[in-house]
Amino acid sequence: MSAKRAAGLVIFRCVNQAIEFLMLQTSYGEHHWTPPKGHVDPGESDWVTALRETKEEAGLSEEDLEVYKDVSKVLNYNVNNKPKVVVYWLAKLKNPETKVQLSDEHQDLKWLPLKEAQDISGYDDMKELLLEFNEKAKKLSC
């Protein structure tokens, strides 16, 4: 069975030298929280999907972000008994005051420090990803 594929960006910003992650809440289903991401269209690369979905779901362009192409992680989980693969890259919002603009797919957004972002995500694999990305982000200039 071929896996459903999605890609996105785990975006952080630095506020008073503290790291905060962007989490979006879906306006459908269980109203779960994830970073911006979405399905890879036929013929599209994961990278292009991640940038496209970030623009569509958060209104942020590549120019607004420093995307760390060498910092990525893949999550594998099942949705309705079908495998799903999600690729995330780490990205920093260059200007922490840039406003996020939601699409109809999401009803709320939060910028959260590690522990709160982990709690709201609800899934162990995302908690682990956020921990790893937080360690990387700490080594980058804030």
Ligand SMILES: Nc1ncnc2c1ncn2[C@@H]1O[C@H](COP(=O)(O)OP(=O)(O)OP(=O)(O)OP(=O)(O)OC[C@H]2O[C@@H](n3cnc4c(N)ncnc43)[C@H](O)[C@@H]2O)[C@@H](O)[C@H]1O
């Ligand atoms: N229930 C619903 N009702 C109405 N329209 C819906 C719908 N689900 C999807 N849609 C439609 O699909 C579109 C989304 O398309 P896209 O925006 O292109 O794709 P996506 O982010 O990958 O979708 P989704 O939210 O389903 O994925 P996730 O893996 O987070 O989430 C999929 C499932 O996996 C769970 N999940 C999320 N992260 C997980 C993880 N790390 N581990 C295990 N499960 C996880 C989530 O809780 C969720 O149950 C929306 O526009 C909407 O119209």
